Amino acid sequence: MFLKMFFKEMKDSFRDRRTLLLTVVLPLIMMTALVFYYESLLSDDEQTYNLAVEKGTSEEILSIFSTENFNFVETDDPEFAIEEGEAHTGILFDDQFTEKVETHQQATVKVISGDSFSQNASNANAQVMAALQQYEQAIVNERLTNENIDQQLMTPFQIEQEEITDDNAGMALLGTLIPLILVLAIGIGASPSASDLFAGEKEKKTMEALLMTPVKRSTMIMSKWLTISAIGSITGIVTLIVVALEIQFMTENLKDAVASTENIGLIIGIVAGITIIYATFLASILMVTSIMAKTIKESQSYSTPVMMLGMFPIMILTSVGTSELEFHHFVIPILNIFSSLKELLVGVIDWEHIFITVGSNLIAMIIIFIIGRIMFLKDKWVMN
Amino acid sequence: MIEINEVTKRFQDKKKYVTALKHVSFTVEEGEVVGLLGENGAGKTTLLRAIATLLHPTDGTIKVAGYDTVKQPNDIKKKIGVLFGGETGLYDRLTARENLEYFASLYNLSKHETKVRIDELTKMFGMRDYLDRKVDGFSKGMRQKLAISRTLIHEPDIILFDEPTTGLDITAANVFRQLVHQLKQQGKTIIFSSHIMEEVQMLCDSVAMIHKGELIYHGNIEKLYEEENNEDLNYIFMSKLVRGGSDYVS
Ligand SMILES: Nc1ncnc2c1ncn2[C@@H]1O[C@H](COP(=O)(O)OP(=O)(O)O)[C@@H](O)[C@H]1O
Ligand SMILES: [Mg+2]
Numbered sequence: 001m002f003l004k005m006f007f008k009e010m011k012d013s014f015r016d017r018r019t020l021l022l023t024v025v026l027p028l029i030m031m032t033a034l035v036f037y038y039e040s041l042l043s044d045d046e047q048t049y050n051l052a053v054e055k056g057t058s059e060e061i062l063s064i065f066s067t068e069n070f071n072f073v074e075t076d077d078p079e080f081a082i083e084e085g086e087a088h089t090g091i092l093f094d095d096q097f098t099e100k101v102e103t104h105q106q107a108t109v110k111v112i113s114g115d116s117f118s119q120n121a122s123n124a125n126a127q128v129m130a131a132l133q134q135y136e137q138a139i140v141n142e143r144l145t146n147e148n149i150d151q152q153l154m155t156p157f158q159i160e161q162e163e164i165t166d167d168n169a170g171m172a173l174l175g176t177l178i179p180l181i182l183v184l185a186i187g188i189g190a191s192p193s194a195s196d197l198f199a200g201e202k203e204k205k206t207m208e209a210l211l212m213t214p215v216k217r218s219t220m221i222m223s224k225w226l227t228i229s230a231i232g233s234i235t236g237i238v239t240l241i242v243v244a245l246e247i248q249f250m251t252e253n254l255k256d257a258v259a260s261t262e263n264i265g266l267i268i269g270i271v272a273g274i275t276i277i278y279a280t281f282l283a284s285i286l287m288v289t290s291i292m293a294k295t296i297k298e299s300q301s302y303s304t305p306v307m308m309l310g311m312f313p314i315m316i317l318t319s320v321g322t323s324e325l326e327f328h329h330f331v332i333p334i335l336n337i338f339s340s341l342k343e344l345l346v347g348v349i350d351w352e353h354i355f356i357t358v359g360s361n362l363i364a365m366i367i368i369f370i371i372g373r374i375m376f377l378k379d380k381w382v383m384n
Numbered sequence: 385m386i387e388i389n390e391v392t393k394r395f396q397d398k399k400k401y402v403t404a405l406k407h408v409s410f411t412v413e414e415g416e417v418v419g420l421l422g423e424n425g426a427g428k429t430t431l432l433r434a435i436a437t438l439l440h441p442t443d444g445t446i447k448v449a450g451y452d453t454v455k456q457p458n459d460i461k462k463k464i465g466v467l468f469g470g471e472t473g474l475y476d477r478l479t480a481r482e483n484l485e486y487f488a489s490l491y492n493l494s495k496h497e498t499k500v501r502i503d504e505l506t507k508m509f510g511m512r513d514y515l516d517r518k519v520d521g522f523s524k525g526m527r528q529k530l531a532i533s534r535t536l537i538h539e540p541d542i543i544l545f546d547e548p549t550t551g552l553d554i555t556a557a558n559v560f561r562q563l564v565h566q567l568k569q570q571g572k573t574i575i576f577s578s579h580i581m582e583e584v585q586m587l588c589d590s591v592a593m594i595h596k597g598e599l600i601y602h603g604n605i606e607k608l609y610e611e612e613n614n615e616d617l618n619y620i621f622m623s624k625l626v627r628g629g630s631d632y633v634s
Contacts, residue, residue, distance in 0.1 A: 208438065
């Protein structure tokens with residue numbers, strides 16, 4: 001009986017074009033977009049930036065920036081050009097900049113920053129500043145040489161920077177990207193069936209027809225829950241397969257990063273396991289929101305905020321480095337999915353963290369399932 | 385066959401209590417066709433749900449074929465078929481056949497029994513042409529035939545219809561009326577709710593009139609005409625409300 005219901009519900013769900021679209025096509029699109037975005041961030045090809053300069057700025061001055069990848073946008077009003085989005089950043093030189101520099105007068109140069117929220121604008125800005133500093137240093141060195149002073153006098157020490165996790169930058173990026181998409185995809189994939197299987201059945205009165213059969217209510221709720229879990233899991237696994245294939249066949253930097261990670265097979269296995277556990281946990285939550293609702297629409301209005309809540313951990317965790325993850329990051333459901341995957345994807349397998357994550361999700365899932373079951377046994381929640 | 389004994393049903397809606405049924409008692413004999421009459425909100429659906437074991441009475445008991453609705457719901461479920469609304473309770477993404485097969489399986493019918501039953505129902509309702517099409521594109525009339533077939537899939541002796549013709553066009557409503565005739569000839573016990581007096585007049589042996597949760601009349605329809613010296617059920621219903629005092633008239 002249980003299996004009959006389960007198979008019928010799976011068949012029914014997958015005949016819904018929304019489910020098909022959301023479980024397969026959407027993860028495909030989201031993942032492809034993100035994989036390529038991160039690949040482009042990792043790649044060494046330097047981006048070229050548009051730099052607004054005043055018309056008539058001499059070639060000699062512009063040669064300051066020749067080593068950088070700049071396109072010059074000559075304009076009467078650099079600020080306007082930036083506002084219009086024609087340039088990432090702009091620069092205004094003193095009228096007699098070269099003369100002043102040569103005659104040891106203080107010259108001025110004004111750097112106009114673009115949109116501070118734009119990654120491109122701030123990169124462009126940083127490169128302009130770097131070029132100017134280099135140029136400044138060159139002038140200082142020249143002057144010191146002219147005065148017969150040792151250049152080292154002006155540079156008491158050299159700063160060398162080294163980022164310890166730099167090797168793993170690729171995986172660290174994946175560690176924030178994959179959980180986000182996974183959580184989104186599972187939520188979006190499972191929610192149509194969740195709202196269909198309870199609220200939808202109430203709305204269409206198939207629920208009453210079901211209740212009139214000798215099937216036990218506990219059997220019904222188990223089969224419905226399993227359907228939602230299965231669809232969530234399928235979405236999650238499809239998403240993972242898509243990333244894996246795309247990284248393997250369509251990227252170079254990410255592929256190298258993955259290949260250099262130890263135990264990659266085991267890590268992928270654990271990630272898949274956690275994905276399924278999370279899908280069952282989310283299925284319980286979506287099930288309760290659907291039982292509470294009288295119509296599909298109402299159910300969606302409950303489940304949307306729940307899925308939004310799932311996005312919060314991203315905000316908490318983006319500022320936390322992998323090595324800073326603590327106990328509580330692995331205890332709180334949803335948050336711990338992000339923490340665990342983040343850790344796993346930089347190649348760290350910490351069994352304690354994994355068990356805490358799985359355990360806390362299972363416990364939360366069971367508690368929520370029981371709440372749903374209690375509700376489903378009450379007539380009030382079963383019939384409109 | 386159906387004994388309704390002093391049934392009261394109270395709902396708690398937020399902090400407010402709604403009494404949907406007040407001390408309702410009547411019996412329905414085997415093979416009888418009963419029309420349940422009442423305005424919107426009178427308590428018809430609540431009463432049918434209680435008979436169908438889907439709701440437990442707050443007070444009183446209901447026995448169907450000798451079984452108690454609260455204590456032995458599963459014995460009753462095998463004997464009873466219920467259709468709430470005229471064309472509802474179908475899965476749109478399944479074909480007509482799949483809908484029937486699914487419910488047959490939930491009633492534990494064997495593969496063979498299911499096939500035979502679906503054949504019978506298909507013939508009875510003339511559904512051959514669209515049996516393997518998805519319900520999604522069905523007209524209301526097609527849906528109604530399928531919904532009724534689903535209700536009858538396990539050959540119930542007792543059939544409850546809640547407002548079966550509401551929202552249907554005349555042709556579909558007539559299909560239902562013919563069907564009730566047919567089922568009556570097969571000796572089925574039928575209760576259907578309606579607010580269409582003509583329909584009840586046409587099909588029923590007896591009527592039960594409910595108003596605001598109270599049973600204001602139950603009895604043979606011919607006898608009622610005699611007593612009232614009138615054959616207009618609409619008129620009788622209204623005059624009963626008036627005679628019942630200001631409490632009845634809304
Ligand atoms: N689940 C419920 N919770 C609260 N009130 C209900 C519920 N079901 C029905 N009622 C109330 O009981 C009364 C009778 O409803 P119902 O049986 O649906 O009437 P009818 O089918 O005759 O239109 C109405 O006032 C309705 O609001
Ligand atoms: Mg009703």
